[in-house]
Structures are given as C-alpha cells and as structure tokens.
Amino acid sequence: MTTVRRLGIYGGTFDPIHFGHLAIVEEARWFCRLDQVLIVPAAAQPLKEGHLAAAHHRLEMVRLACAGNDALIPSSLELDRPPPSYTVDTLRVCRERYGPEVELFLIIGADAAADLPRWREPDQIAHLARLVVVERPGYPFDPASLVAAVPAVRDRMIVLTGPQLAISSTDLRQRLATGRPVRYQLPDAVLAYVNHHRLYQVEE
Ligand SMILES: Nc1ncnc2c1ncn2[C@@H]1O[C@H](COP(=O)(O)OP(=O)(O)OP(=O)(O)O)[C@@H](O)[C@H]1O
C-alpha cells in the first residue's frame, strides 16, 4: 500500500472530465512529488448555476479517466454530503481522515484560482492546504492580486506553467451537442461512456 505523505486534492465539476484536467494533475503530481491525488467531482459547485450530467455519471467518467494511473483516486467525498460543495469542508474532512502529518495540496486551474476570494473561507483553505495553481490558456493569472485579496495564500501558493491545453468542458459539451469531433480531447473510455449514455446530445 502507498504511504501517503503528500496528498493532492483536485476538485471540479468534470462535466465531462478531459485531458486538460488530467494533464494539470500530472504536472502538479510530478512537481510537488504527490503520493496520491484525490479527484473529487462536486455535487454542486457553489458559484455555478448547475451542471448537465448527473453526479453518478460525472463520478463514473472520473473513474474511467483515472483507470491505469494508481496515483489518481476517484473520490465521492463531495457527492456523499448535501450540496453546495464547499472546498473548505472537503479539506477539513481530508485533514481529519489523513491526520496532521499528511501535507495537503489543493490543485486548481488559473481561472478558478482568480475566483478564490469569492469562495467560502479562503483564508482557512490556505491554512489547510498549499495551493497549486496551474496556468490555463486564455486566463492570465496575477499571483499578486490574489495575495492582496487573500493574504493567507502568501507563501502557501505554487504557480505552475503546466501543459497549456486549451480544452474546456463547455466547449466539449457544445461540440457533442452539435455533432462535432471531440476525440483526442478526452480519454476514449470517457467518450464511449458519453456516447453510450447520450449525455450531452440535444434531443430532437
Ligand atoms: N484546460 C485546462 N487547463 C488548466 N486548468 C483547467 C483546464 N480545464 C479545467 N481546468 C481546471 O480544472 C478545475 C475543474 O474545472 P471544471 O471541471 O470546471 O472544467 P472546465 O473545463 O473549466 O469546465 P466548464 O467549461 O464547464 O467550466 C478548475 O480548477 C479549472 O480551473
């Protein structure tokens, strides 16, 4: 069994999960020498209007995407409690489950990081976990403004350039709805699942 000393936590709507997600996790895992990364689909993201695929579908797609990489652990942590899914609560549960010796690393894309001041208890988030911000094409990130808005992130933030893949779930959903190709933007097994369950097709 892997001894976990450095644990990554990567939350998202994952509607659907794609290679942009997986590539940034891999970068963070390598750079921060993480033993494991929990991939945590949100029941309901507090600042988002809603999602299209049901929670069990999004979790199953995460499971399929993680297959073959023992360091990636699909987690139903946020689906097992009532929404909204506040990250600070998830980090508290992880702290309790894994104990004080395990260092927590919260992985987030640059667009989500810029929004951190609007999240619930951002100071506590920075106390509970180091923040691993991975840059994303189209979302210039200014660490100084984040530190100005949430001083607790100073010395707790790592910014990675990352693989810079301009893939988004919104674009994938639009492509799927209009019959455009999405292959090579997400794992084949996830695409097969999406097609089998007709997740993002517009009914005629
Ligand atoms: N291509 C990408 N590069 C870097 N970070 C990404 C990328 N896609 C998503 N992320 C990050 O992954 C996390 C989860 O994102 P999410 O599930 O909302 O995907 P998304 O592609 O942004 O979806 P949507 O288009 O529906 O908003 C967030 O921290 C987000 O910033």
Ligand SMILES: O=C(O)c1ccc[n+]([C@@H]2O[C@H](COP(=O)([O-])O)[C@@H](O)[C@H]2O)c1
């Ligand atoms: O805790 C909050 O207040 C909060 C506000 C907005 C977003 N989040 C989390 O940020 C992660 C990325 O969100 P998203 O919309 O990019 O999928 C996901 O795990 C969300 O639950 C958390």
